[in-house]
Structure formats: C-alpha cells, structure tokens
Amino acid sequence: MGKKIGKHIAIYGKGGIGKSTTTSNISAALAEAGYKVVQIGCDPKSDSTNTLRGNNYLPTVLDSLREGNKIHLDDISVKGFGGVLCIESGGPVPGVGCAGRGINAAVNVLQELRLFEEFKPDYVLYDVLGDVVCGGFAVPIRDGITDRAYVVSSSDFMALYAANNLFKAINKYAPTGGAKLGGVIANSMKPGYHREIVDDFVTKTGTSIAGYVNRSLDVQQSELYGKTVIEAKPDSAQADIYRNLAKYIAENENLVVPNPLGAAELRDWARSWGDRIYDIENGVVGVAEAI
C-alpha cells in the first residue's frame, strides 16, 4: 500500500457495547467540523452507518461481490449526514461461510476500487464487529490498513475482557506494522463507580481514556429517529461529549502498545473490584474511599 490518504482509525469493542453509535457520532462530529470522512462498517450485520443515512437501504460490498458483477464505488456507498461516505462490508448469512475472510475481501475490494484515492478522505473510521474472534477480524489492525485502534468499553467485566483481548491482538501485530492503541472510549458511564473501574483498567494496562460518554436518553431517542445525536440533538450536552471525543481522536498522536493482563491477573483484578462495588452499593464506603 502506498502513502496513506487520511487517518485510518479502527474501532473495536464487545458486541452491543456502543461501537456503531459512538463511531457514527464521531464521524458526524468530524463532518460537522468540515472534514471529509468515510465510515466503513466491518460487520456482517451491516448496521454500522444506519444513523448516518436515516436507515436507508445500502447494498454491502460483499452483496455485490456475491453477485459477481463488476463493482462500482457508487453501488456500494452512499453519502450520509454531513457528506460522510457510508460503506458496509456485509457478510454471509449467519451460520455459513467465513465472515472473517469476508471482511478481508471487502477491504481488498475497496482498495481495488481506489476508494481513498478517489474520495481523498481526512478520516476513515472502521467499525469492527465484536470480539477479535479470528484472524479475519484482526485485518483492519493488521497489514497496515489502520495505524490506530480505539476500543469502546463500559465498566462491565465482559466488556473490559473483550478490550483486553483486543490489546492482546494489538500487542501481537504492532511489532510487525500493525495498529497501535489510541485509547479506551468509556461508554455508558453512569454516576457511581463506573469511571473508576475503567480508569483502573487503563492504568493497569498502560493505556489511556480517550473520552467518557455518558449513558443518555438522547442517544436512544436519536437512534429511534434514525439519526446521530449530532444531527438530531445538536445542542444537547451529549452532542458536545461526542464533539470533544471526535476532537480528541482527530488530534491524538499518543499511540501505545498496551500491556494486556494475563488470565489470572484479570480475574484477580475483577474480583478485587467485586468486593469494592459491593461495599459501595451497600453504602459501607463512598466511591473515593473505596479506591
């Protein structure tokens, strides 16, 4: 691959944690700030860019690959809010075929179509499905496709567990030109101990927080309108949260190779928090004291 056009950013995180919502709001915020943005959903569900394009139908890259016809960029992309170019990789129907290879093939198709040379984006965001289950899903952070990854996580153990797995993948591929970590996007933050848990996790793994995103009704409401918060509720506090996050991600050059926790370490760490949360919830101690 020649010189990269634009900054290429991969967003990972456990299934259902808020990757697509967050990525779409970041894209919308960057577009609003005047940048040219591409968002590529790397997920067979192909719902990554829904809120950017009002839930309109968009054929996926793999749909057109399946047909076997010559593919044109126009057939598989559509401009959404603020001119964000929306693309969905697509995949096989659940239970058959190999989705990992599908992601790989879709990315190849986009390169063959000279997407980046044609569109000349400032930012390209890859919204990658769930956990890094096999080599196929690690494609966006391998082979120099992106040089930075962010992981969306709540304070739930399983979300942090998935983040830790991504750290392992980054740790493995970074030495041979794979992406590094830009930071953790702490999503669905609520009052109480949530921030502290994620803070503690990033400290332990030598990473940092890219931004805290509150759990908010605005998000759910906008989603129901088929829009991002930036579009549906531009004046809300939540919109500003996404704008700040987008600014951070746009400017951040502090990329690290994380130190993932070992299995036993992670378990012990989680257990120690289990005890503390119990105390906090039962009013034995306040948050500050508990840490």
Added chain:
Amino acid sequence: MSGVIKNPRNGCALHGALQTVQEIRGVVPIIHANAGCGVINYLSALSTGEGRGLTGGYNAPGTTVQERHVIFGGASRLREQIKNTIKIVNGDLYVILNSCESAMVGDDVEAMTREIVEQGEPVVNTLVAGFNGGAHYGYEHVLADILRSVYEVKKNERKTDETLVNIFGIIPWKDPFWKGNLDEISKILKAVGLRSNVFFGDNGGVEDLIKAQNAKLSIVFGRWGELPASVLETKFGIPKLLFPTLPADYKDEKELIEKISELVSVNKEKAEQFLAKEKKYEENYRARILTDLLDYDIGKDAAIVGDEETVIRVAKLLKSTFGTEIRSVVLTDVLKHDEDHLADYTDDIEGIVSKVYISSDQKEIEEILKASKTEFIIGSSFEKAFAEKRGNAALDISFPIYDRTILNKTTIGTVGEIGLIEDIVYAVKKYEWNRKNNLVAYIRNY
C-alpha cells in the same frame, strides 16, 4: 518447526483419498476444494501412468471453490456440482472429498449428503482435509467413511460368505506394485479355497465395497488398513487379522495361511499342495543365484527408503537372502507419533535394522543416506538418482518411480520374492559392470 521440506513425495489426505477412489471401479469422486487441490494430485501422480480415464487426471469432478464460496459458504456450489456430476458422469457411488477449505469454512456437507441420499442418489461424504494427515491417512479414512455409510446408501441384504476375505493395506499408487500385489494375494488365497475382496483395479469395484459386509475375515497388511477393517468389525463383527507386511517369501506365505486357517476354514489339502509347490519354486530359484552370490559381494550392506510395510519386508528379504547389514532405513509414511493404530511394528524394524529414521524431506533423507556410508540404496526414483550421482548401486521400488512403467509386476509372495532378488542382483551387477567398464576405459585412454 517450520522449514523447507524438499520433495515431500506423498501428497495430502485428499490426494490419498482421491487416488484410492479413482481405482475403485464405479466410484466417482467429487472434490470439494479449490482447483489446485485436485491439480496438484494430478501433477504429482504423472509419474506413474495412473489417474487417466473418466474421473482421473484433470477430469476429476470438483467444485473449484473460489473466494466467494469461502465467504458465503460453498454448500450451494457443492449441491450444484453433485447434481451435475450425477447427470454427466455415470457412477455407482459418488464420494464427496472435503478439503481443508471445506473444513475451515464449515460447510454442512453432511446435511447436504443426507438430503441428496433421500432423493435416492448414491452419495457418501468424507472429510480428508490435508491438515489432518497425509495420503496414507486419506486412504484409510476414505475407505472407512465409505464403509460406514455405503450400506445405508446402497441397501443390500447381508449374508456371510464363508470363503470371502477383505484385503486392506495395499494402497493404490503409494505401493507402485499395488496391482500385481493384489493379484498375488488373491492367487495365494484362491489356492487355499478363499476369495479376496480387493476393492481396487480390474478385479475390484463398488460391488466389493458392498460385499465387504459379507466377508468372514478382514486382513490388514501394514498399519494403514486398520481403520476400515475396524469399521467392519464394529458394524458386522467381522474379525481382522493384522500383519506387519505382505508375505515376503515362502515362510511368510505359510504363516499367512496358518493364521487365516485359525479363523476361516481353508481347504487343508489344497493348502498343503500349494505350499509344497511354493517351497519348491523358491528353493529352485534361490539355488540358481548362489553362484552370483559368491561371485559378487552382493548386498553386503544397504539402506532402504520407503513406506513402513515395504521397508520391513525388503529388509527381511535382504537379510535372509544375502545376509545384508541394513545400515539405515527411512520411513516415508509414518510421519507423526501414531495413536490411531493398534499395530506397532517398531520391534519388527528394530530387530533387523541398525538405524530407523522418519522423514519425507528429500534433503534430510539424502543426508541420512550419506551418513549411512552404504554402497547400495533402495528407494524411490529420488533416491535412485541420488545414488547414481554418488556412484552407488540403486534399486527403485518405492513411490514415486519415474523411469519405468509398472502394470502388474508383483514384489510379494515367492514370485515377487524371486523377482525382487533378480532386481537386486541386476542393480548390483549393473553397478559393478559399469565400474569395470569405466576402469577399462580409463586405462585405455591413459
């Protein structure tokens, strides 16, 4: 552990399975793989003059899977291929051979096979992914899988036939003399009133697969036929008899017949007459080469490269005939620690050989041969070329053999034994003769 393996001779499980079914008359293979898997098989087998015909060579039906089948699943491509194959190629049994690719993508071929069988088509399915093993593994597994399911597909009343014996372990192509050896085994069994189910070649076919359930006994030569024999044992209670090798000489023939007669009733009188004849045959010819044995220092030492069964058999023969010291042997079929087989012939080899190696890497094999410091090398065309380059005597009996055609020559039983002795003496005499001529030429020119 990674490194370059030079000339790995045997191919993968898919290739072994393909070669196996291509030699069963009436079976049509359907390869579920990318085109390369089948083509490599064809190219690697070019040497032997096999693999032509309706479903051989480039004609083997297959799905020629492409990237989109990997991504979206290859099941519908396979269904299409099965239907078309059945339409175009007449067969009594269609065998789907699943490759690495099919295994990794996870196509539900089993369900599809059931669906097609329900429509009345004779189809069986087997997974012979190359990452599971080599060609010998493929031979065993395709036969085992066929025998597991063929009786549901081709319904046939089971009726034990007191004189029928299944023959396993002689692998088409992998034993370059498979055809002649099958014929020879059949001849021996016939002489004592038994009939052999050989599966392969002109005397075999799909009927043999169906008849296999009626056999009174399965005989396994070497380790590689154990699995299909075990399937028949579990399914139908057909006992199996294991031998480390095919019969190398009169003594082995006698032992074979004795062991068989413990399980099946053989015609005693016929057996005695036959063995007496075999004994005379062997004695006669062995006596005739005595002069050669004295004139030449034949087979004072040797190294053998090949499949386990061949190596043990030929080593035994060399030892008993020429008193050869077998410096080292290289087994090319047993590539990993083997927990799948009851049979363990390590003792048989260690009793007759100084050093046993396991390798399919030509470079490593050549180093072993060099280190063995022997003057006589027995192996495949690869080893023969190496030996000739070094000025050693050489004989090719292991796969692959490039420079001669073998149609129905045998290397087993007394006939095969005498034939092998001929070949061995010829190889050594030729070597001596060339050496003498070179010397004379050298002196004349001097």
